[in-house]
Amino acid sequence: MTAQFDYPEDREERSAAQVRALEALLIEKGVIGSGTVDKVLGYFESEMSPLNGRKIVARAWTDPDFARRLAEDTPAAVAELDLPEGMAGAEGEHLAAVLNEPGVHNLVICTLCSCFPWPVLGLPPYWYKDPVFRARAAREPRAVLTELGVPLDPDTEVRVWDASGHARWFVVPQRPAGTEGMSEERLADLVTTESMIGVALAEAPA
Amino acid sequence: MKLQHQLGGLEGLDGPIDFEKRVFVQDWERRIFAIHAAMMGLSDSLRGAVPDYDLDTVPTAFASTWTWADLRKGAESMNPLAYFQYRYYEKWLGGITGYLVEQGYLSQDELDAAAERYRKEPDAPLPERDSKPIDDQVIRYLREGDSPRRGPARPAFAVGDRVIVGDPPHSEHTRLPGYLRRRPGTVARVFEGNYAYFCSTGPDGLGEPVPVYIVRFEADDVWGPRAEPNGGPLFADIYEVYLSPAPSEKGSS
Numbered sequence: 001m002t003a004q005f006d007y008p009e010d011r012e013e014r015s016a017a018q019v020r021a022l023e024a025l026l027i028e029k030g031v032i033g034s035g036t037v038d039k040v041l042g043y044f045e046s047e048m049s050p051l052n053g054r055k056i057v058a059r060a061w062t063d064p065d066f067a068r069r070l071a072e073d074t075p076a077a078v079a080e081l082d083l084p085e086g087m088a089g090a091e092g093e094h095l096a097a098v099l100n101e102p103g104v105h106n107l108v109i110c111t112l113c114s115c116f117p118w119p120v121l122g123l124p125p126y127w128y129k130d131p132v133f134r135a136r137a138a139r140e141p142r143a144v145l146t147e148l149g150v151p152l153d154p155d156t157e158v159r160v161w162d163a164s165g166h167a168r169w170f171v172v173p174q175r176p177a178g179t180e181g182m183s184e185e186r187l188a189d190l191v192t193t194e195s196m197i198g199v200a201l202a203e204a205p206a
Numbered sequence: 207m208k209l210q211h212q213l214g215g216l217e218g219l220d221g222p223i224d225f226e227k228r229v230f231v232q233d234w235e236r237r238i239f240a241i242h243a244a245m246m247g248l249s250d251s252l253r254g255a256v257p258d259y260d261l262d263t264v265p266t267a268f269a270s271t272w273t274w275a276d277l278r279k280g281a282e283s284m285n286p287l288a289y290f291q292y293r294y295y296e297k298w299l300g301g302i303t304g305y306l307v308e309q310g311y312l313s314q315d316e317l318d319a320a321a322e323r324y325r326k327e328p329d330a331p332l333p334e335r336d337s338k339p340i341d342d343q344v345i346r347y348l349r350e351g352d353s354p355r356r357g358p359a360r361p362a363f364a365v366g367d368r369v370i371v372g373d374p375p376h377s378e379h380t381r382l383p384g385y386l387r388r389r390p391g392t393v394a395r396v397f398e399g400n401y402a403y404f405c406s407t408g409p410d411g412l413g414e415p416v417p418v419y420i421v422r423f424e425a426d427d428v429w430g431p432r433a434e435p436n437g438g439p440l441f442a443d444i445y446e447v448y449l450s451p452a453p454s455e456k457g458s459s
Contacts, residue, residue, distance in 0.1 A: 005291045013325065015299060016234040021320030022303060023237055024332050025312045030267035032244050033337025036344060040240035043348055086349035090246070093353040094397075111214030111383045113278050114294070123239065126226035129294045131213060133223045138214035138385060140434045148225060158438040162214060164381050165418045165443030166354050166401050194227065 044123060047084040050193045053120040053170060055081060057196065058188040060099070061175040070097045070172065078120070092119030096167040098159070100174045100198075105156050107145065107198035108171060109137045110163040117168035121196055128197060138162060148199050170196050176204040207376045209286035212384035215429065235295035242302060245272040247347030248340065251404065257350040264343045270309050273352075275404035277301055279379045355399045356415035361446065363419060367393045368452035371421075371444065377410040382448050389428050390452050394441060395420040401445070411447035418445050 008014065026032045056078060060067040070077040074095045078087050086092070095117055098106040110116070111134045116124040127133055137144045141158045152158065161169045173195040179187060194200035209216070230236050251271040252259045280301025281289065289297070307314055324330060363369055373387045374380075381403065400415035407413060421444045425437025 012232050012234070013328075014321075015296060016232070016328065017321040017325040018303065018317070019234045019237045019241075019299060020324040020328070020332075021317050022299075022306070022312075023241060024320055024324070025316060026241065026306075027333045027335050029311055030265070030335065031248070031311060032241070032266070032268075032344075033340045034332055034335050035337035036244050036341050037237050037240040039337070039341040040243045040344060040348070041236055043345055048348070088353075089349040089351040090243070090347060091351070093351040094355070109214075111385075112211065112381060113274075113281065123229045125229055126231060126294065127223060130224050130226075131290055132219045132221060135213050135216040135219045136223070138383075138440065139217075139429050139432065141438070142434050142436065144223065147223060154436065160438070160440040162383055162440060162442040164383050165445060167397070167418075167420070167443045 044118075048086060048089075048119050049122040050120075050191075050196065051188075052083050052087065053117075053193070053196045054188040054191040055083065055184070056097070056120060057172050057191045057202070058184040060097075060172050061179075061187055062184055067099060067172070071099050084119075087119045089119055091115075091168055092117055094166045094168060095120060096169045097172050098161060098169055099172040102174070103153075103156055104159060105145070105150075105152060105198065106159045106161060106171045107137060107141050108161045108163065108169045109134060111135070111138050112164055115163035115168060117170045120170055121193055125193060127199075145199065150200060171198040172196070173198075173200075173202040176202050178204040207384075208282055210282040210284070210289055211376070211380055211382075214383045215385040215432075217432070230295070231293070232295075238295050238299045238302065242272075242277060242298060243348065244340075244344045245302070246274070246352075247344035249273055252347065252352060255352045256355070257346075257352075259343065259347065259350075261343070264339055266340050266343075267311070270311075271405075272305070273404040275379060276305060280304065282379055354402045354404075354415075356402050357400050359396075359398065359400045359417040361396045361417040361419070363393045363396065363417075363446070363449065363451075365393050365396060369393060369419075369421060369449045370452045372448050372450055374411050374448065375409040377408045379405070379407050380410045381407070381412060381445065382410070383442060385428060386423065386442060386444070389423055391421040391423040391427070393419050394422040397443070403445070412445060416446045418443055419449065420444075421449070 027034055060070050074097045114124050114129045141160050190202045195202045248266045248268045249272045281297050370390045371386045397418045401418045402415040403412035420441050423440045425433040
């Protein structure tokens with residue numbers, strides 16, 4: 001995709017210096033403080049990470065009533081769990097979980113930008129924001145999922161969710177076979193960010 | 207008409223997807239992300255937010271509105287070739303810098319001079335300025351958010367209703383994916399309450415609080431003969447201003 005464009009050799013150094021300059025001037029002018037950027041980054045690193053989504057999925061796997069409530073009223077169900085304060089904060093104001101089930105596979109995309117449920121999944125990985133993924137996943141999700149290594153039965157219905165309004169969707173993957181009796185903690189370890197967007201399955205340990 | 211509004215379904219991008227799972231691929235990207243988040247948390251528009259943010263007590267020089275709509279407008283105003291050329295956070299850096307210069311918070315000359323300094327001395331320290339009251343507001347915004355939900359709704363459509371997506375005039379900014387224009391669908395869910403948008407999108411129609419629906423579209427209705435074999439449904443949340451009742455179908459009462 002990028003081979004057709006010319007980039008300066010110092011592309012990254014230039015951007016790094018520009019960002020540093022921007023941050024320094026914003027501090028100097030009193031827009032932000034010296035520690036603001038680090039504080040924001042620390043918040044996402046320590047509290048708003050995919051760990052929250054993994055715990056939500058593991059609970060849904062072990063408690064069918066919770067899974068039902070999560071599908072019907074995601075914010076209320078998420079609020080039941082012992083997660084960091086802020087699940088209904090920025091980009092989590094209107095969370096909406098979609099549950100995979102036998103014969104149904106969900107895929108979340110954002111064709112207009114990069115809408116993403118920050119509090120439960122953290123910040124979006126690069127592939128999610130890639131114009132090629134966004135263009136192709138809308139029209140040919142099965143081809144995209146096959147390319148990304150998701151085994152799909154031909155009879156499985158693929159449902160695509162394009163985040164164009166206020167809702168911030170995430171996927172609850174199916175619980176893998178062979179995980180009976182596993183604790184919620186161990187189950188949470190089987191859940192990846194990719195599986196909570198729908199471009200991967202949750203897999204049992206080999 | 208903007209390519210950025212028509213990306214969903216755009217053909218010819220047949221190369222493999224770059225399945226890069228990292229969130230940031232360069233360290234500097236972290237910092238432009240955080241600057242954006244901080245500006246949203248200090249935005250003058252939060253005076254109208256549902257949480258009772260007391261911006262008057264926050265000692266920031268920032269007195270402008272900065273929301274997702276502003277960031278999106280920047281990306282949507284780009285030359286479409288440049289949109290493809292630059293990485294995600296390169297577009298953010300360009301958009302945010304352009305906005306701050308345009309709003310008069312800093313000049314391009316100042317920026318160039320400071321960038322030159324940091325090119326020579328990448329590890330030169332940042333200026334010292336007390337951060338706490340600003341940081342507290344930014345973190346409070348991240349925890350409490352800025353829900354667009356406003357007041358009770360009187361939705362025009364109910365679950366199961368057949369609707370057709372409109373074809374509003376093309377404008378600077380929209381939340382209507384281009385590939386859904388003029389497509390028929392079925393209301394799958396009516397969200398409780400009305401939802402505002404950050405700004406008016408002019409003749410495109412967004413801004414005032416309106417009902418929002420999850421609309422289900424069949425692949426064949428959206429893509430016609432270009433749909434995937436065995437293509438499943440696509441769902442999108444659509445503001446009521448973009449929807450009309452579908453012309454009545456034969457045999458329906």
